[in-house]
């Protein structure tokens with residue numbers, strides 16, 4: 169199969185779908201790899217490094233889209249990329265379709281077979297292709313929150329760790345999954361007073377064990393959320409219902425009870441965000457203020473640390489990428505966990521949460537690939 173990797177074009181997105189190390193693996197499995205010139209510049213991998221790994225270098229993205237059987241990317245395709253996709257081609261990338269009706273229409277119209285990293289599953293109920301970026305984003309959430317909290321950046325001027333004789337700042341983390349765990353770990357490491365809220369009691373037990381008293385856990389009711397949000401300096405939104413639009417857990421009304429200059433970091437923004445007042449921002453202009461509360465809502469946070477992120481992402485995506493390249497649609501028929509990643513196939517929606525969120529009829533993924 170010919171596997172293509174265009175340069176990412178989202179705002180300040182410096183990751184790349186294939187590292188030179190991944191290219192070597194595809195080539196070793198007998199595939200041809202076409203990489204757009206400059207695609208790896210953000211991770212310090214020049215065209216020479218890709219050529220040495222066995223890739224051919226394409227002068228334009230158009231060339232990559234036109235000539236490849238499978239496109240491997242990082243972020244959801246942008247409007248000028250949708251129109252270059254076609255039936256019979258596989259797209260392997262993050263999609264986040266539930267909050268994005270326009271992209272969904274674009275992918276449906278193209279006829280492409282689109283596998284979304286964020287809904288591929290594993291046997292333990294995890295999301296193995298989302299997890300590495302959630303680790304990165306969770307850790308970055310505290311760096312972003314601490315920075316926004318500085319007075320010159322509009323924040324209330326609190327040092328999260330405090331100093332001897334002065335109490336630390338308070339961090340509330342809503343959702344104790346992968347993002348939540350890594351945010352809590354960083355916040356606790358800085359010396360902040362941290363509480364994680366979640367609806368899963370087994371998960372709260374695990375977190376309690378893991379942090380051995382260093383972090384508080386709290387079952388997430390409306391009352392608990394209000395109490396924690398009203399006393400926090402930084403609130404991290406980290407909930408997920410896989411594939412679906414994020415539930416709005418913090419209303420605009422609640423902002424009036426929060427401290428002026430406190431900071432909301434809505435990591436769940438890629439699924440639409442879990443604060444009513446969130447809208448996606450970019451690394452170029454990451455924050456805005458509503459009712460005195462600073463919002464940080466960057467939908468591609470890991471793009472800020474591409475050297476770490478691109479390698480962590482490739483570690484996770486390589487296995488299934490190779491399966492798709494080796495077997496085409498049969499890889500989807502053979503493996504339920506990869507098939508759970510199938511969101512769009514030949515003009516039909518094949519993921520239940522996306523179909524429900526956007527009002528499309530669902531075609532069961534097993535049926536879709538069986539008919540292929």
Ligand SMILES: NC(=O)C1=CN([C@@H]2O[C@H](COP(=O)(O)OP(=O)(O)OC[C@H]3O[C@@H](n4cnc5c(N)ncnc54)[C@H](O)[C@@H]3O)[C@@H](O)[C@H]2O)C=CC1
Nearest residue numbers: 301302305343344345346347366367407408436467468469
């Ligand atoms: N903005 C960005 O750049 C990035 C965003 N993300 C996003 O971060 C979000 C979280 O991802 P993960 O931590 O990997 O998910 P996860 O599935 O590991 O964790 C989600 C947690 O939310 C909890 N939860 C669900 N509904 C809840 C509710 N109503 N109240 C309290 N807790 C609730 C679940 O029990 C679970 O523990 C996702 O939307 C993901 O796509 C991930 C990476 C980068």
Ligand SMILES: CC(=O)C(=O)O
Nearest residue numbers: 301438467468469470
């Ligand atoms: C998961 C995601 O949205 C990202 O890594 O950008």
Ligand SMILES: [Mg+2]
Nearest residue numbers: 438467468469
């Ligand atoms: Mg995102």
